[in-house]
Each structure stands twice: as structure tokens, then as C-alpha cells.
Amino acid sequence: MTLARRHFLIGSTASAAALATPAFGAQGLDAAQLGLRAGAAEDQSARLQRAIDQAARARMPLFMPPGVYRIGDVKLPAGAQLIGVRGATRLSLTRGPSLLSAEGGDAVTLSGLTLEGGNQALPQNRGLVHLTAVTGLRIADCTVTGSGGNGIAIERCDGSVTGTTIAGSADNALYCIDNKALIVTGNAVARAGNGGIRIWQSVKRHDGSVVADNTIEDVEARAGGTGQNGNGVNVFRAGGVIVRNNVIRRMAFSAVRGNSADNMQVIGNNCAAMKEAAMWAEFGYEGAVFVGNIIDTAEDGIHVTNFNDNGRLGAVQGNILRNIGVLRPGQPPERAGVGIAVEADIAVTGNVVEGAIVGIRAGWGPYLRNVAVSGNVVRNAGIGIAVSVVGGGGNAVITGNMIAGARLGNVVGMEWGKAVTGDLTKAGTAAYPQLTVANNQVR
Numbered sequence: 387m388t389l390a391r392r393h394f395l396i397g398s399t400a401s402a403a404a405l406a407t408p409a410f411g412a413q414g415l416d417a418a419q420l421g422l423r424a425g426a427a428e429d430q431s432a433r434l435q436r437a438i439d440q441a442a443r444a445r446m447p448l449f450m451p452p453g454v455y456r457i458g459d460v461k462l463p464a465g466a467q468l469i470g471v472r473g474a475t476r477l478s479l480t481r482g483p484s485l486l487s488a489e490g491g492d493a494v495t496l497s498g499l500t501l502e503g504g505n506q507a508l509p510q511n512r513g514l515v516h517l518t519a520v521t522g523l524r525i526a527d528c529t530v531t532g533s534g535g536n537g538i539a540i541e542r543c544d545g546s547v548t549g550t551t552i553a554g555s556a557d558n559a560l561y562c563i564d565n566k567a568l569i570v571t572g573n574a575v576a577r578a579g580n581g582g583i584r585i586w587q588s589v590k591r592h593d594g595s596v597v598a599d600n601t602i603e604d605v606e607a608r609a610g611g612t613g614q615n616g617n618g619v620n621v622f623r624a625g626g627v628i629v630r631n632n633v634i635r636r637m638a639f640s641a642v643r644g645n646s647a648d649n650m651q652v653i654g655n656n657c658a659a660m661k662e663a664a665m666w667a668e669f670g671y672e673g674a675v676f677v678g679n680i681i682d683t684a685e686d687g688i689h690v691t692n693f694n695d696n697g698r699l700g701a702v703q704g705n706i707l708r709n710i711g712v713l714r715p716g717q718p719p720e721r722a723g724v725g726i727a728v729e730a731d732i733a734v735t736g737n738v739v740e741g742a743i744v745g746i747r748a749g750w751g752p753y754l755r756n757v758a759v760s761g762n763v764v765r766n767a768g769i770g771i772a773v774s775v776v777g778g779g780g781n782a783v784i785t786g787n788m789i790a791g792a793r794l795g796n797v798v799g800m801e802w803g804k805a806v807t808g809d810l811t812k813a814g815t816a817a818y819p820q821l822t823v824a825n826n827q828v829r
Contacts, residue, residue, distance in 0.1 A: 416451070417449060429481070430455050431481075447495070448467065450471075450499070456478050458484075458485060468496050470499040477499060477500070477501050484508070484514060488516075490520065491521075493522045493524075501531070505532045507535070507556075513537060513540075514533035514535065514538070517538075525546070526550065531554050535556055536555060536561040538561070540562045544566045548572050548573065558580055558582070559583065571600065577604045579606055580609050580615040585621045587623040590648070590670075599630070599632065602633070603636055605617065605636070614645075618634035619642045622645045626649045628650075631655065638662075641681070642655060646671055649674075652665060652679060660683070663685060663686035663727075665688045666690075668691060668692045669697060672697075672698060677704055679706075680705070681705070684709075685710075687705075687724065687726055688725075693754075706738045725739035725744065728746075728747070730780075733757075734748075735760050742764075742768070744772045747772045748782045752777065753774070754782060756780060758785075759782065761787065765791055770798075770828070771787065773810075774799075775806065785823070789827070797811050811826055
């Protein structure tokens with residue numbers, strides 16, 4: 387009798403533990419057991435808030451079973467871990483400036499949730515998910531759709547966003563400002579109104595975020611502007627950012643745009659169908675590396691420019707660019723169709739440019755200093771390599787390049803957008819002692 391009673395107690399304890407442990411395998415609380423009802427017509431924000439607070443106090447995950455939960459303006463305290471079933475647990479916005487938000491705290495986690503905004507307008511810069519001053523943030527395997535503002539907004543946080551789909555955001559898919567070393571990897575971004583992934587700082591300083599292995603498609607520039615909108619990845623004032631191995635297609639402006647961003651590395655991205663320059667380092671940066679990228683069809687290719695605003699120091703190496711010169715309405719032709727454009731303290735080596743109005747451009751007006759263009763292949767361009775010869779410009783070395791099918795000249799001196807010399811591979815550079823043009827193979 388004692389043995390049987392002991393077996394009964396052990397079995398009862400095991401059954402209770404199984405009920406308290408969700409199917410995802412980690413110990414946690416079940417939202418259904420705390421009063422949440424999947425598919426209920428009424429707003430369940432208050433019930434969900436109580437359940438989240440209870441689980442967070444115990445530092446336990448809260449599991450939300452499959453179904454639709456209508457909520458709004460729910461807060462995520464420190465330790466909140468909200469876990470759903472991928473593709474089946476849906477949280478739909480009813481009210482408030484955000485669906486879910488956090489202010490301070492640590493170890494906030496969202497996983498396996500579908501978060502729906504219903505295209506309801508949000509306040510400016512607000513995210514359907516809005517997270518501020520969280521340490522150890524984790525967003526994984528979620529879907530964010532139909533945000534009437536930003537899909538996800540992250541401010542003054544560290545942590546990661548991985549394996550998440552963000553589609554149909556009215557503003558930016560992922561808006562990140564004043565964060566430290568965010569990891570943004572393996573996400574899918576589609577149909578954003580103004581930006582794909584923004585890595586911003588409010589003042590110029592180190593950021594250290596990594597944006598890698600994402601797919602970003604169909605970004606518009608609904609708010610207009612001359613480049614602040616319409617980009618796949620936009621790095622602004624944020625230093626030490628790595629943008630690596632992303633697939634970026636159909637941008638209203640650029641695939642990757644760095645503005646006043648020091649020590650930015652843009653590596654191994656595959657980009658197509660850009661309505662402006664595919665890649666930029668502009669306005670007051672020091673240090674920009676563009677290596678191993680593929681760009682097919684863009685108004686311009688890679689611009690590492692703005693020496694007039696102290697933009698300097700970089701390397702453009704081993705990139706493939708083709709079909710460069712797709713004009714936006716109103717863009718003057720002399721400013722478009724440039725495969726690679728550089729200005730100061732930059733090496734351009736080992737690139738292949740096929741099909742451009744100008745294959746490679748060194749300098750713009752007097753803005754030229756310490757540029758080396760060597761070992762590149764330029765094929766089927768109007769001008770193979772254009773180099774500025776405006777008075778006050780600095781030095782450039784153009785050596786060891788292969789140039790084929792340049793209709794208007796292999797290496798040509800320019801005054802701004804106007805060709806003012808013959809082919810310098812034939813005429814020589816005696817009139818321009820600041821230039822070295824030698825050992826190029828042309829045909």
C-alpha cells in the first residue's frame with residue numbers, strides 16, 4: 387500500500403510538471419493556463435500583461451499556444467520571454483503606440499511569434515515592436531507584418547535579431563539607433579516604405595553592429611529625400627559596422643549606404659536592381675572597405691566619395707559590377723553610369739566592371755588625392771577610366787589594368803563631367819605630372 391501510494395504521488399508530480407512545461411521543451415508557464423484564450427474576439431492585453439509579469443518575475447518563459455490573440459500596448463519587463471509556435475501563434479494589434487514594448491531591463495526574448503500590425507498608423511519612429519535600453523535582447527524566428535510605422539525599433543540595446551521575417555512596414559523594417567554591437571543575421575525583409583535595415587547613431591561614434599546573411603527586397607522611398615530613404619542597409623554615424631553576405635534587390639536608392647560611418651566593411655553582398663548608386667561611403671567618413679560584392683543593374687556602382695566633406699581612406703577590391711547606368715528621371719547623364727567612383731586615399735584593385743558609361747572614376751573636380759587604380763578589368767564602357775585633371779587636384783596612379791571596348795577612350799582626363807584630354811594611354815601624361823598612367827593593356 388505504501389509502495390502504491392508512493393508510485394501515485396510520483397506519477398502525479400510528473401503529470402503536473404508536464405503540464406507546466408510547454409511543448410517547446412524548456413521549463414515555463416503556459417499562457418492558456420493563466421487565462422489567455424486563443425481566438426477570443428475581445429482584447430486580451432490585460433490578461434497577457436499579467437501572465438508576462440508573472441513569468442518574468444520567476445524568470446521563466448511564457449508559452450503561447452497556437453491561435454490569434456488580440457492585444458495592444460503590452461509591456462515587456464526585465465526577464466520577459468514570450469515564446470510561440472512558428473507560423474501559428476499570432477498577436478494582432480488592437481490599440482496603442484506598439485504591439486509590444488520594453489523600457490529597460492535585461493534578457494527580453496521574443497521567439498516563434500507572428501506579430502501583426504494591421505497597417506494601423508503608429509507614431510513617428512515608433513515600431514510595432516519597440517525596445518529601449520534592453521541588455522541581452524533576443525528576437526528569433528518571428529514574423530512581423532503590416533506595421534504602420536517601423537516593423538521593429540531598437541534603441542540603446544544590445545543583443546540580436548535572427549531568423550525573422552519583417553514584411554510590409556510603412557517606414558523601416560528594422561530601425562536601430564544608439565545600440566551597441568547588435569547582431570542582425572539571417573532575416574528576410576520585404577516591402578518596406580522607407581528603409582530595410584537602419585543602423586544609426588544620434589552622434590558619430592562606435593557602434594560595432596553586424597548585418598549579415600539577410601535578404602532584403604523591395605524598399606521604397608515614400609518620404610522622399612536624396613538618399614536617406616530607399617536603402618537596403620543604411621549606416622549613419624555608426625562606426626565599425628560590418629555589412630556582409632546579404633542579398634539585396636530592388637531598392638529605390640542604394641543597397642548599402644554609409645553616411646559619416648567610420649571603419650565600415652561591406653563584404654560579399656549580392657545586389658541587383660538599384661535606382662541609384664548601389665553602394666556608398668559618403669560625408670565625413672574615415673575608413674571604408676568594399677570587397678567581393680556583386681552588383682548587377684544599377685544607376686551607379688560603388689561610390690567612395692565626398693572628400694569635400696573630409697570623406698577619405700578606403701579600399702575597393704575584388705568586386706564585380708555589370709549593367710551600370712540605369713537613370714532615374716531628371717538625373718543628368720554625366721553624373722550617372724559610373725561603375726566605381728573614388729576620391730581620396732583609396733586603392734581600387736582587382737575589380738571587374740562590365741557595361742558602364744564610365745568604368746572607374748578617380749577624383750571629381752579638385753577632389754582627388756592618393757588614388758591607386760591597378761589590376762582591374764573594364765569591359766564595354768564609354769570611358770574605361772576617367773581621372774580628374776582639374777587644377778588643385780592631387781595625384782593618381784593608374785597601372786596594370788585591362789581595358790577592352792572603351793568607346794570614348796581607355797584613360798581620359800576630366801574636368802568635372804567633361805572629357806578634356808585624348809586617350810592618356812596613347813597621348814601620355816607629360817602635361818599632368820601628378821598622374822602616372824602606365825602598363826595598361828588596352829584593346
